[in-house]
Amino acid sequence: MAAERAKADSQTETWNDPDAVPYIRIENVTKKFGDFVAVNNVSLDVYRGELFALLGGSGCGKTTLLRMLAGFEQPTTGKIYIDGVDMADIPPYERPTNMMFQSYALFPHMTVEQNVSFGLKQDRVPADEIKKRVGDILDMVQMRNFAHRKPHQLSGGQRQRVALARSLVKEPKLLLLDEPLGALDKKLREATQFEIMNIQDRLGITFMVVTHDQEEAMTLATRIGVMNHGQIVQVGTPKEIYEYPNTKFVADFIGSVNLFEGYIQEDEADHVLIASEEAGCPIYIDHGISAAPGAEVFVAIRPEKLELSKTSTGTGHNCTPGTVKGVAYMGNLSVYLVQLDSGKEVKISMSNQRRAAEHAIDWDDRVYVTWHANSPVALLS
Amino acid sequence: MAAETVDHSPLPLGRQIQHILVKLGFRPRTAVIFVPYFWLTLFFLVPFFFVLKISFAQTIIAQPPYTPLFGPDSVPTHELLDNFRRLFQDTIYFDAYLTSLQLAAISTVICLLIGYPMAYGIARCAPSTRSLLLMAIILPFWTSFLIRVYAWMGILNTNGVLNNFLLWLGVIDAPLNLLYTPLAMYIGVVYSYLPFMILPLYANLEKMDVSLLEAAADLGCRPIKAFFVITVPLSFPGIVAGSMLVFIPAVGEYVIPELLGGPNALMIGRVVWNEFAQNRDWPMASVVAIAVLALLVVPIMFFQYYQNKSQERAA
Numbered sequence: 001m002a003a004e005r006a007k008a009d010s011q012t013e014t015w016n017d018p019d020a021v022p023y024i025r026i027e028n029v030t031k032k033f034g035d036f037v038a039v040n041n042v043s044l045d046v047y048r049g050e051l052f053a054l055l056g057g058s059g060c061g062k063t064t065l066l067r068m069l070a071g072f073e074q075p076t077t078g079k080i081y082i083d084g085v086d087m088a089d090i091p092p093y094e095r096p097t098n099m100m101f102q103s104y105a106l107f108p109h110m111t112v113e114q115n116v117s118f119g120l121k122q123d124r125v126p127a128d129e130i131k132k133r134v135g136d137i138l139d140m141v142q143m144r145n146f147a148h149r150k151p152h153q154l155s156g157g158q159r160q161r162v163a164l165a166r167s168l169v170k171e172p173k174l175l176l177l178d179e180p181l182g183a184l185d186k187k188l189r190e191a192t193q194f195e196i197m198n199i200q201d202r203l204g205i206t207f208m209v210v211t212h213d214q215e216e217a218m219t220l221a222t223r224i225g226v227m228n229h230g231q232i233v234q235v236g237t238p239k240e241i242y243e244y245p246n247t248k249f250v251a252d253f254i255g256s257v258n259l260f261e262g263y264i265q266e267d268e269a270d271h272v273l274i275a276s277e278e279a280g281c282p283i284y285i286d287h288g289i290s291a292a293p294g295a296e297v298f299v300a301i302r303p304e305k306l307e308l309s310k311t312s313t314g315t316g317h318n319c320t321p322g323t324v325k326g327v328a329y330m331g332n333l334s335v336y337l338v339q340l341d342s343g344k345e346v347k348i349s350m351s352n353q354r355r356a357a358e359h360a361i362d363w364d365d366r367v368y369v370t371w372h373a374n375s376p377v378a379l380l381s
Numbered sequence: 382m383a384a385e386t387v388d389h390s391p392l393p394l395g396r397q398i399q400h401i402l403v404k405l406g407f408r409p410r411t412a413v414i415f416v417p418y419f420w421l422t423l424f425f426l427v428p429f430f431f432v433l434k435i436s437f438a439q440t441i442i443a444q445p446p447y448t449p450l451f452g453p454d455s456v457p458t459h460e461l462l463d464n465f466r467r468l469f470q471d472t473i474y475f476d477a478y479l480t481s482l483q484l485a486a487i488s489t490v491i492c493l494l495i496g497y498p499m500a501y502g503i504a505r506c507a508p509s510t511r512s513l514l515l516m517a518i519i520l521p522f523w524t525s526f527l528i529r530v531y532a533w534m535g536i537l538n539t540n541g542v543l544n545n546f547l548l549w550l551g552v553i554d555a556p557l558n559l560l561y562t563p564l565a566m567y568i569g570v571v572y573s574y575l576p577f578m579i580l581p582l583y584a585n586l587e588k589m590d591v592s593l594l595e596a597a598a599d600l601g602c603r604p605i606k607a608f609f610v611i612t613v614p615l616s617f618p619g620i621v622a623g624s625m626l627v628f629i630p631a632v633g634e635y636v637i638p639e640l641l642g643g644p645n646a647l648m649i650g651r652v653v654w655n656e657f658a659q660n661r662d663w664p665m666a667s668v669v670a671i672a673v674l675a676l677l678v679v680p681i682m683f684f685q686y687y688q689n690k691s692q693e694r695a696a
C-alpha cells in the first residue's frame with residue numbers, strides 16, 4: 001500500500017523523458033580482477049529521486065558495481081558520472097555518496113551512537129544537531145535503546161540496522177545500499193522499507209539498492225536492473241520486468257515461470273504461432289515478435305496466468321491435457337503441479353476465491369491447462 | 382554413565398587411561414593448563430626463590446659466597462633486611478634504575494615510531510611480498526646477537542664505516558665520536574629490539590578489516606584522519622604487546638650498554654653484573670634484581686591484566 005503511494009508519487013517516469021539528465025551515468029564500465037571479468041561492459045542511467053534495485057544471483061557483480069560508484073574500485077575501462085561529474089579522480093571521501101556495506105563494516109571500537117554520528121562529525125555538523133539526527137535515525141531503525149552498545153554486543157539484524165542508520169543519517173545525494181534488509185524479520189523489514197521510501201519521498205535522495213529479495217525489489221523500486229555474469233541483462237519497471245522479461249534468464253530469475261521450448265510457425269504483425277512439443281499444443285500469442293519462421297524460441301508463462309479446467313476449450317491451441325501430480329494449498333492460493341501428456345511438468349497457481357470449490361481439482365485428475373493469448377511471452381534467448 | 386561404558390565395552394587403552402584420570406580429577410583441560418604452569422614453576426618460580434633466598438644473606442668468603450638462610454651461620458633476624466636498606470641508602474642504585482627506565486622508555490617510543498610504519502607497510506603488501514619482508518625482519522636473528530652488537534661497534538667506531546662514509550661524502554671534516562656515547566647505546570637497543578615491536582604490530586595490523594577504512598572514507602573521513610581514528614585505536618593491543626616486548630628486556634639490558642655505551646653508562650643490568658662478578662656480592666646483586674622485578678614487572682603485569690580485562694569487555 002505504502003509502496004503504491006510512493007511509487008505513484010515518483011511515477012513521473014523520468015527515464016522515458018528524452019530531455020531528462022541522468023543523475024548517475026555508467027558508461028561501458030568493465031571491471032576485471034586479473035583475468036576475471038566481474039562487471040562486463042555495463043551502461044546504465046539512473047535519474048534523480050529514483051530507487052533503482054539491482055537484482056541478480058550471487059557473484060554476478062552487484063557489489064562490485066556499487067563499489068565503483070562509491071569509489072573503492074576504479075573501473076578497468078569505462079566512465080562513471082554522478083551529477084554530470086566524471087568520478088575517475090574523485091576519492092570516496094569527496095563523493096556525494098554513502099554506502100551501506102554488505103558486511104556492515106561497523107567500527108568495532110565505537111558504540112552504536114559513535115558509529116552513526118561518525119559521518120556527521122566529519123562534516124563538522126554542530127553537536128546538538130548531530131545528537132538530534134542520530135537519535136531520530138536510531139528511532140527509525142528501532143535501535144535507540146542500544147545506542148551505547150558496541151557492535152559485537154548486537155545481533156546480526158541489529159548490526160544491519162546500525163549500518164543502515166549510519167549510511168542514511170548523512171542524507172547524501174546518492175545512497176548505495178548493499179543488501180540493506182536481508183537479516184531482518186518480515187515485519188521489521190516492511191517497516192524499514194516503508195521508512196526508506198519515506199526518506200526517498202521527503203528528501204529526493206537517489207537510491208541504488210542491491211537485493212536478493214525479488215518481492216522487495218518489486219515493492220521498493222522505481223526500476224529494476226537484472227544482472228547476470230557481470231552484465232545488466234534487462235532494465236525496466238518492476239511490471240515490465242515481470243510481465244515482459246526479455247530473456248529466459250530474467251523470466252526464470254524473477255518470480256516463477258513455466259518455460260516451453262518450441263519454434264516459430266507463423267509470425268505476423270498481430271500474432272505468432274509457435275509449435276511446441278513440450279507444451280503438447282501450438283501456442284498462439286496475440287502480438288508479433290518479428291522473428292524468422294523456424295527460429296527456436298522459448299515461451300514463458302507465469303503460473304498465475306495458466307488455468308485449469310476439466311473440459312477442453314476446443315480451439316486447437318493454448319489448451320493442453322495433463323494429469324494433476326500435486327496440489328499445494330497456500331492459503332490465499334493453491335499451486336497445482338500438472339504433468340502434461342508431453343511429459344513436461346508445469347506449475348499453475350489459482351486463487352482460492354471460494355472456500356470449498358464445487359469443481360475441486362484433486363490429485364490424479366485429468367485436466368486441461370489453458371491460457372489466454374496475451375499471457376505467454378516468446379523469448380529468443 | 383562413563384563408568385557404565387567402561388564396564389560393558391572394552392575401550393582402547395588411551396580412553397581407559399583418560400577415564401581413570403578424569404576420575405582422579407584430571408581433565409584434558411587441566412593437562413593443557415598444566416604445561417605452562419609447569420614451565421613457569423620450573424624455570425621462573427624456582428630460580429626466583431633461589432634469588433630471593435640469596436637476597437637475605439650476607440657475603441662471606443666461601444663457596445658459595447653467601448651465608449645460608451637457616452642454621453648456625455645464618456643472618457640474624459634483625460639484619461635480614463640490611464641489603465634492602467642499602468638499596469635505598471646508596472644513590473647509585475636509584476640512578477641506575479632511572480637511567481635504565483629512561484633508556485627503555487625512549488627506545489620503546491623510537492621503536493614504535495619506526496616499527497609502526499614498517500608493520501603497517503608490510504601488512505598492506507601483497508601476500509607474497511609480505512612473507513619476503515617478514516623474512517627480512519626475522520633474518521638478523523640468524524646471526525648471534527653479540528656479533529650484531531660488535532658489528533655496530535665496527536660501524537660507529539672513530540674510524541669505522543659510518544665516519545669514513547661521512548668523511549668521504551664531505552659532510553664532516555673530522556670523525557665524530559659516536560661509539561661509547563648514549564647515542565650509540567640507543568642505536569643498539571632500537572636496532573636489536575625493533576623486530577619485537579614490528580612482529581606483534583604486524584600480526585595485529587594484518588588482520589584488520591580494510592573495509593573499515595573504506596567505510597570511514599565513505600563517510601567523508603580523509604585517509605590520514607582515518608588512520609588515527611580507526612587504525613591506531615584498533616591496533617592498540619598490538620602497540621601494547623610490542624611495547625612490552627621492547628620495554629621489559631630493554632630495562633635489564635646489559636650487553637648493549639656494556640659494549641656500546643662506554644664506562645659511564647650506569648644501567649641496572651650492569652650494576653647487577655658488577656655486584657655479582659666484580660664485588661662478588663651475590664646478595665646485593667639479588668636484591669637489585671628483585672627490586673627490578675618488584676618495581677617493574679609487577680606494575681606491568683597489573684597493567685596487562687586490566688588491559689586484558691578491558692579487551693574482553695570490548696571484544
Ligand SMILES: Nc1ncnc2c1ncn2[C@@H]1O[C@H](COP(=O)(O)OP(=O)(O)OP(=O)(O)O)[C@@H](O)[C@H]1O
Pocket residue numbers: 033036037038056057058059060061062063064065102
Ligand atoms: N577483490 C576481488 N578480487 C577478485 N575477485 C573479486 C574481487 N571482488 C569480487 N570479485 C569477484 O567478482 C565477482 C562479483 O563479485 P560481487 O561481490 O560484485 O558479487 P555480488 O553480485 O555482490 O554477489 P553477492 O550477491 O553474493 O554479494 C565474484 O565472482 C567475485 O568472486
Ligand SMILES: [Mg+2]
Pocket residue numbers: 062063064102178
Ligand atoms: Mg554482494
